[in-house]
Amino acid sequence: MEGDEGRRRRRRRRREICANSVVVFFFFHLHAAAASRDSFDYGEALTKSLLYFEAQRSGHLPHDQRVTWRGHSGLTDGLEQGVDLVGGYYDAGDHVKFGLPMAFTVTMLSWSVVEYGDAIASAGELKHALEAIKWGTDYFIKAHARPNLLWAEVGDGDTDHCCWQRPEDMTTSRKAYKIDRENPGSEVAAETAAAMAAASIVFRESNPHYSHLLLHHAQQLFEFGDEYRGKYDVSIPAARSYYASVSGYGDELLWAAAWLHRATGREEYRRYVVDNAYALGGTGWAVNEFSWDIKFAGVQILVAADSKLLMEGQRLQDRQKSILEQYKARAQDYVCSCLNMSSNSNNVGRTPGGLLFVREWNNMQYVASAAFLLTVYSDYLAMAGNELHCAAGSLGPSQILSFVKAQVDYMLGSNPLGLSYLVGFGSKYPKRVHHRAASTISHKVDKSFIGCVQGYDKWFVRRRGNPYVLIGALVGGPNAKDQFKDTRDSYMQTEACTYNTAPMVGVFAKLHQLERHQSLT
Template identity: 70%
Template sequence: MEKRRQYEFPRFLHHWYLVIFTLALLATAQAFDYGDALAKSLLYFESQRSGRLPYNQRVTWRDHSGLTDGLEQGVDLVGGYYDAGDHVKFGLPMAFTVTMLSWGVIEYGEQIAAAGEYEHALEAIKWGTDYFIKAHTSPNVLWGEVGDGDTDHYCWQRPEDMTTSRQAYKIDENNTGSDLAGETAAAMAAASIVFRKANPHYSHLLLHHAQQLFEFGDKYRGKYDSSIGVVKNYYTSVSGYKDELLWAALWLYKATDRVDYLKYVINNAHCFGGIGWAITEFSWDVKYAGVQIIASKLLMEGRHEHKEHSHVLEQYRSKAEYYLCACLNKTISANVDRTPGGLLYIRQWNNMQYVSTAAFLLTVYSDYLKHSGQKLSCPAGEVEHQEILKYAKSQVDYILGSNPMGMSYLVGYGPKSPRRVHHRGASIVSYRENKGFIGCTQGYDNWYGRDEPNPNIVVGALVGGPDWQDNFRDQRGNYMQTEACTYNTAPLVGIFAKLHQLQLQLGEHKLSRTPSFFASY
């Protein structure tokens, strides 16, 4: 430690030193346009649309694709989303994407509306739920995948030129998939809450499907990747199906207020791992942290039926706080790793998915604490709700450019963002510009290996992001870092809307990394 100096600044010099230091702090604290980030995050979902595109399609480098999906199986499976830079429609991550979009609208719908993006948010959700309605062809049948990753990865084509297999795969009574059924039920239940006022009939339809899917998944239990074997190399269900059944039951309870769904979450809390698993990630596969966060909110609401089950809900809350404290670096030994630049780091492959989900859970829990007048209890001490939001914001700001690379990892946002995203459609000349057929190997030969930036920009896509040392290589072949997924961006929608509202209320200077913003929140 440097030895304390034996002299003091003259008072007038001390004053000017503080002024200069404050100006320097404000200059280095970047102010981000969260409203622009919100608009771009919702635009991304239009890039990922499969099926016949609508008249109001804003991403003009895309065109119709997958128009015969399900034809071989005698079912209409046209629509839905491609999950990433390829053209398989994977049911589990698609459903999680819709659940997270819906949760963002449920929590921050007013803020999304104030930013003028509410209709776009509803359109993004409905593009997914319309597909789920089609895919749920009878009470105990759900089509869970169209195409397969192995054949798809042999080709580098635009979706409009697709020549790969469009084989469709389903779960049913003999081919179980409780995780897939549970997540799809959760997505439709959450979406039913979103559409309750805007489209009551559609809301009721979604809820009907959600209840049937939950009953199906609960009655015929098993992992979906045992029934749909082709998914194992891409979206294998490592956590099993019990977290999805708890997750679905909670969303159905929120959508219906029926106590039997709450009792399901209470009665299965232990045997399904809801109060046994202390988790440090939240993702398309592992839902426990989300379950625990929502269960904690029920406890904070203090309704009679919740007080009746307070002992179990407290155990859910204990595990929720374990997750949050680990993200905040406030446990004794089990903290989530961080890069030198401060980014949460779970694993090298598409790490940003875990950052965006953590930022969302931290943000909503901060709000829950604020509204209930409570604090987060961590092994390293109590944490105020402002501090939780401050950390969530630091993760969002890292994504938008406040990082050692000075790069926005949200594509198309800011002066510097990835230009060689690992994305077939974006990396090849637009079908609308050149309708000449581009085959499998032609795409690899003429487009994949090019050093030039992609001809089309996947605006609003959140790429996999930097490595554990904050390094990022903007190369198309570096798919661990440059591929983007729908479930990366989905959790950001609600956070961007909240930060945009605070930005408007408090002004950009207060929203910088100065304490005044968080003190007034």
């Protein structure tokens, strides 16, 4: 007969199961209710998100430029150093071209197309998505002037932030900064490698020659970053106050190797991801954010979702199989922490309105990147026929996607303020985005020169909305209490960045595809 201790264990287990079921039900019932308050056009959001990248272009703008209030800028970039560095993207509301966040932006745009290219195409936006990627990769080809040299920044943040000028009027320093063997920068070399490897997959069918060129640069950059290891913000101190590498370069090296494996299928890259898992931190600790600086969660989910890598893993030694399983386990930890279903204090914070909250400064970047990773992970689970198992219960792919939809709907207006944080979407959105070009009269309308101080005195401080709507920009978003201050000097909330919007291209495409499918069935 079963003893008292056995019966107590069974009763305790039944209580745990019931409690977990209640938690899961309440969690998704709450978010489903929040999401149902409004119905959003995700296809429109996708279209507008891609338009934003045209507003961020540096260089000589093409004849089919759709953001017509912008003009040519940065046309002498690199001249002082004897290299052509015209082009690329301004990262946010200023005019510095920071290589690390620019490369991450292109990686995420490319990953969006790799995973959801068909959905983007069915929405009629594939051409614009490819143009957004190519504007970045064309610049990286120029910046990678030699195998062991990469120009990683153009402009100086300190002088730039003392000015409020249109990009067409720039009088601030356009000094260019490089990494090389004597001054290594593994983070930016590896992230640029990842961007070009991911983009090589995107262009494989439509432009095979360009795809091959990108892959060649990616392989060289990865070898450079791995052989000559060092933190890029030590070699380029000018970047430290703006894009300091807190996580180090281990995550970027693993990230680049994982993308090169996906692009080539070559054994050496698979071996790198497995053999360096511990030394570079890929499986050593669970993280609850994914960003331009911290790529570990991206590596873990990329490995978990790479069926080619996992199939190869079936033929590996037990130790190597175990490492791949640890990557998958860390990916699961990240997803559980976003869902607030982890067993420890690693759960991501929430605002009272339900938005994921990591930190005050530009929090929406973490929401966007989490939404993308969870979307990819839900697809991976669906294809594998599996569920997510967290400490607080088990969930299916559709439940994870329901949570993503709730986060996206919050962005688009289903929140306590009824405000869309995607600029230009809906009837109520930020009107005073912290952005020099959008907040100042267009050079095409008024060609008179606007100086640094004049820009602050006349345009930055004015209370009226910006002359131009920065369509598709995802601003920093509300604070921890769902509060938002729509002023240009509230830059933690009103500044937008390219790496905020980039992950949303794939998420919007996925949600638009699902809505179309549901409407047809």
